């Protein structure tokens with residue numbers, strides 16, 4: 001297929017060549033003196049004014065766009081899983097909803113989106129908020145509602161037969177009402193606890209628990225830290241990295257380890273991966289492994305290590321008499 005730009009480019013280049021030859025210096029072409037339509041000052045002023053106008057609009061649009069992508073640190077985190085044809089949301093405090101999302105007014109809310117099947121798009125017109133939910137990927141967006149009320153939530157990516165019915169509501173409440181609503185929710189497990197259970201139920205702990213005999217990276221304290229990979233690359237242990245490591249473990253193998261982990265693609269749902277991620281995140285970005293007295297802290301030279309925290313969240317691992325971790329000096 002010929003690109004549509006080709007005729008235009010050919011015309012421009014052709015005219016440049018024709019004029020360059022026809023009006024070259026010394027040729028006898030007919031040259032009328034230029035009519036003075038506007039003054040030179042007017043032309044300079046006009047050019048400068050439009051440049052400044054353009055720069056202003058660019059700055060204005062860019063700063064709005066950058067703001068839309070920088071999520072405030074204290075935002076309430078809500079996981080959103082889209083599927084044909086519903087929206088499932090779960091706040092990190094455990095409140096689960098379908099096709100509804102309760103949020104407090106005047107508080108930043110961060111959405112972490114994914115899809116269980118095809119591409120969907122989370123769209124709240126009243127908030128000017130739109131972000132695609134993609135299978136096998138996480139996307140993020142955030143908003144801060146400024147008025148209480150109920151606002152329509154739509155899917156705005158054609159996703160199959162009932163696409164038009166993939167509707168929901170965002171309910172913005174006063175903070176006190178929100179707190180009351182939250183405490184009235186069924187005693188649901190929060191994500192991190194679900195993840196902790198999955199971690200042992202699905203066999204992750206069999207290899208990744210600090211006491212395991214299998215040579216697999218210990219995951220305590222991994223969150224947010226740089227992970228050295230085979231081949232000298234460095235990854236950051238964020239949600240996307242953990243997700244990839246679960247679904248495609250052979251792709252980014254941690255330096256010093258063999259690629260023995262099987263893929264969990266098809267075995268874990270998106271919700272379960274989110275729960276595992278929340279659990280690993282809850283383990284913090286500091287070593288959770290209890291140090292055996294007399295042995296040096298293997299991670300003490302890792303930049304960004306935060307102070308030691310409770311090892312209580314490592315499943316199936318006794319705190320007191322755990323063997324000293326084996327492996328490379330800097331563990332992921």
Ligand SMILES: [Cu+2]
Pocket residue numbers: 082085119120121155156157158159163166
């Ligand atoms: Cu959809």
